[in-house]
Amino acid sequence: MKQQFPIQQVMDANGNIVNQECNHLVTEKQIKDFYHQMIRIRVFDRKAVSLQRQGRIGTYAPFEGQEASQVGSALALSHDDWMFPTYRDHGAAMTFGHSLKNILLFWNGRNEGCVPPEGKNIFPPGIPIATQIPHAAGAAYAEKIKGTTKAAICYFGDGATSEGDFHEGLNFASVVKAPVVFFNQNNQYAISVPIQKQMNSETIAQKALAYDIPGVRVDGNDVLAVYVETLKALERARNGEGPTLIEALTWRYGAHTTADDPNKYRNQSESHERRQETDPIIRLERWMKNQGLFDEKWVSEIEQQASEEIEKAVSEMEQFPEANPADIFDYVFAEPTWTIEQQKKDYLQFIGGEKS
Numbered sequence: 001m002k003q004q005f006p007i008q009q010v011m012d013a014n015g016n017i018v019n020q021e022c023n024h025l026v027t028e029k030q031i032k033d034f035y036h037q038m039i040r041i042r043v044f045d046r047k048a049v050s051l052q053r054q055g056r057i058g059t060y061a062p063f064e065g066q067e068a069s070q071v072g073s074a075l076a077l078s079h080d081d082w083m084f085p086t087y088r089d090h091g092a093a094m095t096f097g098h099s100l101k102n103i104l105l106f107w108n109g110r111n112e113g114c115v116p117p118e119g120k121n122i123f124p125p126g127i128p129i130a131t132q133i134p135h136a137a138g139a140a141y142a143e144k145i146k147g148t149t150k151a152a153i154c155y156f157g158d159g160a161t162s163e164g165d166f167h168e169g170l171n172f173a174s175v176v177k178a179p180v181v182f183f184n185q186n187n188q189y190a191i192s193v194p195i196q197k198q199m200n201s202e203t204i205a206q207k208a209l210a211y212d213i214p215g216v217r218v219d220g221n222d223v224l225a226v227y228v229e230t231l232k233a234l235e236r237a238r239n240g241e242g243p244t245l246i247e248a249l250t251w252r253y254g255a256h257t258t259a260d261d262p263n264k265y266r267n268q269s270e271s272h273e274r275r276q277e278t279d280p281i282i283r284l285e286r287w288m289k290n291q292g293l294f295d296e297k298w299v300s301e302i303e304q305q306a307s308e309e310i311e312k313a314v315s316e317m318e319q320f321p322e323a324n325p326a327d328i329f330d331y332v333f334a335e336p337t338w339t340i341e342q343q344k345k346d347y348l349q350f351i352g353g354e355k356s
Helices: 020-025 028-053 067-074 090-095 100-106 132-146 158-162 164-176 205-211 223-238 269-277 280-290 296-317 338-351
Strands: 082-084 152-157 180-186 215-219 244-249
Touching (some): 020 223, 028 090, 028 100, 028 223, 028 280, 067 090, 067 180, 067 223, 067 244, 067 280, 082 132, 090 100, 100 296, 132 152, 132 164, 132 180, 158 164, 164 180, 180 223
Parallel strands (some): 215 244
């Protein structure tokens, strides 16, 4: 089955182009934008982990190692497309134009964190596994009914493919030919369970066969390949040809969230090895050096810009009052049910009373 779904690659680990046919799809300006955005979201990710360790935000889901998958796919979108992220796709959301302040507010428990900038179709991060997949299929179908050319991209991890929502969403989208790209970031672990213990399928891409839609495997650490394959899938969607399932093979360096310890379920030496061999930023750096495009001064400048942008967002986030725990009950229904009211009462008593 792996032979039927070969891993698509444009640039190998040493920064050499292995697919010359894709050269015309990417310009030098885009290459620099890919690199800039990957640096920007990695700086953000490390800062967010630091903020959590200092108690300045709540539990956080890091994505370091998955920058190429998130940046390459997000930059393939048109400005008015739909994005359906998970709790680990704030790098993609940042790249697509989400507010850094609001992303930080989300991780600090405030409802404002679910609100995208005006004119941006970014769904609130999906916390329950795979629930955003039927939502993405539905939103894409709505755009088809309205006769627009907007498409949707839906992110999810390997663990989501074991949920019923995954199969329901793909089946529905296939039947109605919804203009949606199902973008799986296969980072090898569903929290603590390695993929070989989760499924007997050789690939995730092959699951597309059940719904008679294209399935593509891509090197998720090759930002060029991710961009090219996502662009193809989006064009197919806009042309009325329906959904595509993309499996981007990547790796999560750190913990599933800051609430767990990856040393307990995997050998972290593999993460160290992967940093040296397959890191998405180092790979693009190698290509840029091979082409004579790498400029240390420019890199220092974009790192400084990213740090300043993020520090400003942190300052803005910290001007907001602490989140009110009652909010998680008050905004479920327009009129709370008695069950919600009882849960709210019990919880607030448990934590010591409602905040003013």
